[in-house]
Amino acid sequence: MKYVVEVKNISKIIKGKEVLKNINFSIEEGKVVGLIGPNGSGKSTLLKIMTGLYKPTTGDTFYNGISLKENYEKAIENVGCIIENPTFYKDLTGKENLEIFKSMFKDIDENIVKEIVKIVNIEKSLGKKFKTYSLGMKERLGLAGALLNSPRVLILDEPTNGLDPLGLKELRSFIKGLKFTTTIISSHLLSEIENLCDEVIFIKSGEIIDRKILKNQTNKKYVDFEVDDYSKAKLLLSNMAVGENLKIYATDEEISDINKELVNNNIKVYRIYETSNNLEDEYFNKLKEGNND
Template sequence: MSSSKITPIVQIREITKRIGSKTIIDKLSFDVPPGEVFGFLGPNGAGKTTTIRMMVGLMSITSGDIWIGGNSIRTDFEKAIRHVGAIVENPEMYKFLTGYQNLVHYARMIPGVTKERIEEVVSLVMMENRIDDKVKTYSLGMRQRLGIAQALLHKPSVLILDEPTNGLDPAGIRELRDHLRKLTREDGISVIVSSHLLSEMELMCDRVAIIQNGKLIDVRLIKEYGEDGMAEVMFEVDQAQTAKEHLDKMMQELNIAVQGNRILLLLEKEQIAEVNKLLVQAGIKVYSIQATSKTLEDKFLEMTGSDQIA
């Protein structure tokens, strides 16, 4: 099913934030589909944290609106925020208590959270072996996982994490990435992540919104084949010009570029085998076939013209 037919869990419409004469966020609009890890990416001072603060009610919206689960943050805040679990900045914990005692303490503030639900979230973040240890003995990655467990206590539809990989070592980042994927796949939760680590966003997210100077630049799917199912494919061959001429005759709709001993074509996945077959039949040796889709970093720098990433 295409995401356009699915009702978004978060709808951001023309939101603007002005402080004095300065516009921090300028008519920002995008949707977050259910059951996805959605990345929020932009250069320094682009407005990511400001947008997240408006989403969770920590900052007022100058104009526009945000709907979460069909409820407006501006006019029906309590109903909208019920759908949200969030960690903005670092998760705050009582270090002298155990992980379990921390969760019990937070559960008392939320109506209807049972002992069973506490055990469920402990299992979700895979902390069964450490939940009865004091938080002061936890690594940063463990505290991050406990923070996520706390944010999930009331069964939110959306989990918002502002820079969740800050300070984590590579093992902790990988662990976090695996947990977020598990949440979206198994529980259908949407996760919104802001991060300055482009390579991590590429591995972690299903799609990313890129903003610059408070404006939306683009929303991109993160996968090898674009939304239209096309990717640029490079064939390394022994006779590049002959290969181009042969394919021009056989598949006239293709746009073929020659680079040394390589030809580059924009193809659907199914066409790759077809092109390979035509080349082999024409007696042209094919040494390698490779998708040359740009990395998220390439796309980011191309769109923002900036290497300031935060």
């Protein structure tokens, strides 16, 4: 399996506090991965380390096998990013700003820049000074700046912050259109993460507490069983039940078998219905689990 992004043993201590604790994960080519967690969980710190803005206390990030620590220029060459709000030079125009960033890469074709500007729909505003831009325009220019080098990895920290519904829709369709780019998105909008991402990483108090596939290729689905005796049913299906109610993640065949088993054990099954794979519920469950530890 080819991993485009590999984060290995990253820890970060800031002012004596360990804000990231031994973070490890890998991401395959072309995947869109969401990073979710409460405020102060370490998401932004992790993304800042992954883009070279922060230095890790231990560990390293590898892009296409190249170490960010050992060979920063080569490793970051194929990475585009927006960390928090896209902030450009306010007294320069959008075009001048893009020219500055273009000059920092080797051999970027002017036609590619024109194409990107067209894709993010900012052609008309390029001549205006950045300080006059609306939030949506800033975000678009940020995307253009992040895509100048046709990156293989795109890192977006809270890209939906302050965007209106139209901006959100545009961003969503834009990210979905990036077929061969591996994208890492951190956002508070769980519905957006659920909509955009193939996988999601839960982070809490500087640790990865879970990783979950959102759009898998199996036939498994979440279903809720409504029964007369939940305690007995859970005892029977302890290795399959998810959450407080009798929620099962299984294929159609397995659901049928479970139903048979419940009935055979004198548990009345009133209803079986498919439930959505609700990230929000799962997110709050994860937070709750963490707090109970």
